[in-house]
Amino acid sequence: MIQIFRRFFSSKLGLAITLAFLGLIALAFASMDVSGNATFSGVSGGDRVAVVGDQKVGTADLANRTTSALDRLRQDDPTLSMKAFVEQGGLEEVLDQLISRYAVGNYAQEHGLRAGDNLVNSEILKISAFLGADGNFSQDAYRQVLAQQGLTDAMVRGDLRDSLLQQQMIDPAVSGVRLPTKIAKHYAALLRERRKGAIALVPSAAFAPKDDPTDEQLKAFYDENRARYIRPERRTIRYASFGIGSLDESVEPTEAEIAARFKRDASEYAAKETRTLTQLIVPTQDAANTLRDRIAAGASMETVAREAGFSTTSIGPVSQSDYEDSSSAAVAKSVFEAERGAIAAPARSGLGWHIVRIDKIDRTPAKTLAQVSGDIRTALLEEKRIAALADLSARVEEQIDEGAPMSEVAEQLGVKVSTTPALTADGRVYGQPGQGVPPELSGTVETAFQMREGEPQLAEVVRGQTFLIFEVGEITPSASAPLSDIKDQVIAAWRLSEGSRLAREAADRIIGRLGGDEPVATLAASVRQEEKPLPPAENVDLTREQLAAAQNGQVPAPLALLFSMAEGTSKRLEAPNDLGWFLVDLDEISVGELADDDPIVASAKRQLEATATQEYSDQLVAAMRDELGVERNDSAIQAVRKQLTGEN
Structure with a gap:
């Protein structure tokens, strides 16, 4: 889970030192002070968790940002508790990011860089949350958003100012990073690299004790691994x-109410007539009469309109009142007095003279109350x-x-x-x-x-x-489950833990035989020499491309180790949750040739440049922190930890 948190703080330029302002706007919580009477650098330091140069990193700031980070993670895992988040290193991660952010801002100001009020104002104007209904900045919307998030104008401006200083310091230093194609080609060739070897598992269950632990052993194991058994709130x-x-x-409506509603909506139940029309509009009365006579004599209305340089329009079904709204009272009266199929007498509206053919008439009789x-x-x-x-x-x-x-x-x-x-x-x-x-x-x-x-x-x-x-x-509340409630589960975990210790010894023996005085030829043969029956070793013959494609980018840890070892070496790797030990034996590495124009070279070049950009950014921030000096107040950090996890 903490890996997700770390990825959240990464930007495309590797600005891992910043907690984004927009994240603060969306997720900030009201400030909370952590009291303390510890001394820090000779001054009462209970209100700060660190000092970067001469700038304090406040306890309230750390608490707020840790809560905000947890809220972001809860969008993917609603059951994640603050206690579990802190146990997994979330608080330390937030603190480290916060210290780096202060370092960049402080360093920028010491070297004459500034982010003035006008620049900050221009950034505020760009934030969509502060726009009104007209699309422009709204002071009322600005105040409302800040009030909802428990922020002050000074806090918002301070965060924006830091972000602008970070852009001035980091962006120029890491922009334009380029790596030679030769280097990219070398690393791209690794994607076509083929590795042959074997992988075996020495399971803890094969060595786990059958007897139950003593109460003292079980209690000690539970205390050491309490974080494993945290229950969600x-x-x-x-x-x-x-x-x-x-x-x-x-x-239930009464008859009187029904009659009153019928009277109120009488127009809705009255007789109705709608007509479907074809309409032609011309500029003069003479033109209207001439065209109407031609149509009445049998010419097609559409043909007559086209020859005269006009076009017809289909309308309807439409009532007389609605048609009057789009034409005029005179036009509507003429049209609704004509019979079906007739050409209404030309009448004038603000658009010109209307020649209208009545294509269809629909009449609906009035409805009675019954x-x-x-x-x-x-x-x-x-x-x-x-x-x-x-x-x-x-x-x-x-x-x-x-x-x-x-x-x-x-x-x-x-x-x-x-x-x-x-x-x-x-x-x-x-x-x-x-x-x-x-x-x-x-x-x-x-x-x-x-x-x-x-x-x-x-x-x-x-x-x-x-x-x-x-x-x-x-x-x-979220807390570790009482031992009495999960005793069987803890006993099973203790057995695996004890079995894991013995499985590690067996793993060392198996590896030792591969390179000992009388080396065994293969990992499979060495596994078979163990007294306890173990799962057989499996041979592996893969390229990196095949590995990535087969696993959809999620590479199992033993295979990842296989592709990071030196040829002719053997290593062991602990399986998660005390399940045992993987043994990885690499026999052979072969690398194919790549053409200079192979697309994989260009792709590797882009990835390496992004990695280099991140590395340059990290090194620059680390240098700033070293030059300014960073002092941590462990007692205040512990106070924030207790406050967030409810231990006070």
């Missing part, structure tokens, strides 16, 4: 849903339900705001309060990965993991139909 959610059945009065009573009843019922539920939900929300307990509100509504099993932040039942929350709660889990106990909230599940009251029931 779990919460139960108490909830109750209500809808139309919770209303205390009927919302005919539309059912439709009106259905529409009124839906409206009254929505209004009544809105009033009810408003009353419920008012009760909640006034501090009424959820059980009391549910009792008044006549609904049952249910409680979920313990849930993790990704909406799954803890201990049952295949089981999730009820569908009506799917949108509330994220909110529930930000709430406090006993503070119910109201949510609309199905718009206008169903509402939900929910609150956090029991909160179980």
